[in-house]
Amino acid sequence: MAAQCAGLLLLPAASVWAQDQSSSASNSSSSGAPAVAQINPNDALRELDWVPMEELTEEQKQQVPVACCGAYIAPPRDDAESEMDPEKANIFGTADYSESEKQTKFVMHSDVRLTQGRRSFRADTFTFDKTTREAELKGNIQVREPGVLLRAERAYVDTNTGNAELEQARFVLYETRVRGRAEKLEKFGDQIISLDQGTFTSCEPGDNTWMIRGSNITLHNDKHYGTAKHMRLEVKDIPIAYAPYFRFPIGPDRLTGFLFPSMGFDENDGVGEFTAPFYWNIAPNYDATFTWRYLSDHGNILASELRHMSSSFDTQLNASALNDDRGGYSERLQDQIDSGELAEEDAYPYKGKDRWQFNLNQTGGRNQPWSTLIDYTDVSDTDYLRDVDSSAVDLNRQAYIRQRISGSYTTDHWQLAGKIEEFRLLTDNQLPYRELPRLNADGEYRINEWLLELDNEYTHFAMNRYFGDNPEQALNKADLITGERLRTNYGLTWDKQYAAGFIKPGVGVKTLGYQLDATNMRADADTSPRIVAPQGSLDTGLYFERDRQWSGEAFTQTLEPRAFYLYRDYENQDAFYGLTSETSYVNFDTSDLVFTYQQLFRDSRFSGGDRIDDANHLAVGLTSRFVEADTGIERVRLSVGQINYFEDREVSILNNEDDYANTRSSSAIAGQVSAQLGDHLRLSNDILYDHQQKKVNAVSSSLHYMDEQYRILNLGYRYSRDPVTLSPLDTNPQIGETLDQLDVTALWPLNNQWAVIARTNYDFNFSAELDTFAGLEYTDCCYRIRVLARQWVDFDFSQDFLQDLSNDDYDRGIFFEVQLRGFGTLSQRISNLLDKAMLGYSEREASLQ
Secondary structure (H helix, E strand, O other): OOOOOOOOOOOOOOOOOOOOHHHHHHHOOOOOOOOOOOOOOOOHHHHOOEEEHHHOOHHHHHHOOOOOOEEEOOOOOOOOOOOOOHHHOOEEEEOOEEEEEOOOEEEEEEEEEEEEOOEEEEEEEEEEEOOOOEEEEEEEEEEEEOOEEEEEEEEEEEOOOOOEEEEEEEEEEOOOOEEEEEEEEEEEOOOEEEEEEEEEEOOOOOOOOEEEEEEEEEEEOOOOEEEEEEEEEEEOOEEEEEEEEEEEEOOOOOOOEEOOOEEEEEOOOOEEEEEEEEEEEEEOOEEEEEEEEEEOOOEEEEEEEEEEEOOOEEEEEEEEEEOOOOOOOOHHHHHHHHOOOOOHHHHOOOOOOOEEEEEEEEEEOOOOOEEEEEEEEEEOOOOHHHHHOHHHOOOOOOOEEEEEEEEEEEOOOEEEEEEEEEEEEOOOOOOOEEEEEEEEEEEEEEEOOEEEEEEEEEEEEEEOOOHHHOHHHHOOHHHOOOEEEEEEEEEEEEOEEEOOEEEEEEEEEEEEEEEEOOOOOOOOOOOOOEEEEEEEEEEEEEOEEEEEEEOOEEEEEEEEEEEEEEEEOOOOOHHHOOOOOOOOOOOOOOEEOOOOHHHHHOOOOEEOOOOOOOEEEEEEEEEEEEEEOOOOOEEEEEEEEEEEEOOOOOOOOOOOOOOHHHHOOEOOEEEEEEEEEOOOEEEEEEEEEEOOOOEEEEEEEEEEEEOOOOOEEEEEEEEEOOOEOOOOOOOOOOEOOOEEEEEEEEEEEOOOOEEEEEEEEEEOOOOEEEEEEEEEEEEOOOEEEEEEEEEEEOOOOOOOOHHHOOHHHEEEEEEEEEEEOOOEEEOOHHHHHHHHHOOOHHHHHHHOO
């Protein structure tokens, strides 16, 4: 995105620094000093080494941040000592004339130019003490070192150390694009600058929209941070913030100190929020953030985040605590309390209680044959996350927390793994089981085209600790079956690849066995049922290709038919059903897979391990791809396929083998389309068409557009005609209902500075807007402002929630976000929202740094 630079800066532009050999010759002297020559229009912009965009090279333009109008470019030096340490270098200089004062000093006058290694000076007058090697400069002073420019009318420099003191000074830090001025400026070494009665900003020359002012400001250019005493943040010369002492970042890096606070307001619930984070940069690989949050209807929350990185482990710890909750407030609930429909203790069940959240996430084994994972989260109650972070709650987020510890070890032929895992749903109902533990030993041996696979799995399923939290579920404890499961899957495949195709015949055997706890089971139930199911398969495909021309471009078009035949014996699994007095059946972790094109060539129609399905079917598929001949980029892929069943399926989860899905002679037709049209547009589409009922069963479509100017458009559409039956972890309220949902997001520049932001997430089945927002963004090189109006469903994960949706179930708000570029952001609520909702947003943000 190029900036709208014309007319933005009131000061005149200047030419780029250049070498002028003729000028160099005229200014040379017998001293042998290297010539430093330039085109010097000597205006205010040029004095700060500012070069407007139109005078930059193409390579330099690529380094200019988005919405900026130029860059600080130091004049080039190509003399032999331009990279030398000044403390080890001699001083060379030229001037119109010079004179000696006594025996220890000499003075250079008029157009004085000196170099000392990578340090250089310019002034009207230069006085040098040979004994102390201290210098005094007067008039039009320039002191340069890599990444730093200092200008003043009087300066004192210690050439031994590089320390300097300048009066009525101005400065530029090239890398961080920071400039400023001070009544007195002191420079210590190469990187530290101290300002007395100073100011600084990262705005471009001629634009002082925001500025930091302080009685003393110290900038650590090498560590990208600064400190200020009696700091004032001024916007358009109006003070808006004050601190007696303040540490702040220079550029994108974070550092120890208070980060910008944020405030928020919820229109419906009247929730005022104030957040004050403190960041502690403990070490390069270890940091922490401590946050105080105030929610007017809940109270004070203390939160912490600690992060640690080592050669083998990455660890992050998050925790928060809310002491003596005020209970919250809802206008809708309050109306019900006032009318007598609802008791106050039922409306605000957490009033007066202590609430908390804890999360530990650690991954280990970087670049090692072993790996570990700890992902452990717990909360005081299932509503805590929703109450304290309502802006993060949406219909697509996970509705559970995970508690998992796992590890694995890989050798040339075996992968050994183990885990302990438990889930807690953020609903009243809970999953019945946890895994204590699950152990896997999977082997793979290849000999030429032969592949031997030996997969083994043992799992102990115990009752979930949270299962009895719901009184209704607690009544079902007597009907709950627990126990151990052992399953194996052994197979031998001949994997023969040809230039024109492949053929993979295979044979194998699956086994499944249990050792069940007899406590809740009927006396005549089998506590150790076992089944063995042999199988055979043949997977084969062909590759055809031809050259095609499309819009003047050369392409290779492929035609790839594929056939997959699978046969597996039916093994009677009646022993898995009717095990308790309430006719309970064994199902620890199994569900039907959602049928898509990818499922055509799988060897099971179930996820999980509690069923071995019978099979006698042939899956056929056809794929055609269009590949650019020059680049090898796949532009279009089209696939279609279907399963033809030769026998009815007798194995099911609920023992309902007469269900229509198990008796039909062929599956629905599955199609898949993906395309990359040009360099900016990608689209994909999955469709499921029931040719027997002549209806579309499911559609999943997405379109993503993003170009070099970061114009972003995302379109997603999901439709499922049949009741949605997913994993037990999916608590989406539309389970059991037709899913018909559209999600559109856009971030579109109107010109070089202005952009519109929008989203609509709409459910056609319930005629409900799930999340809608619209806003504007203004960006220039100095600051960025966003304003956004949002209406969203206050989602509570209940199963019948959308059926009863009313106007009272919506939250509404108007949000503001201000970023002082190069300094920090006042609240990141909009940024966090867009990062979750919009594909491509994070890439755009990276370009603005």
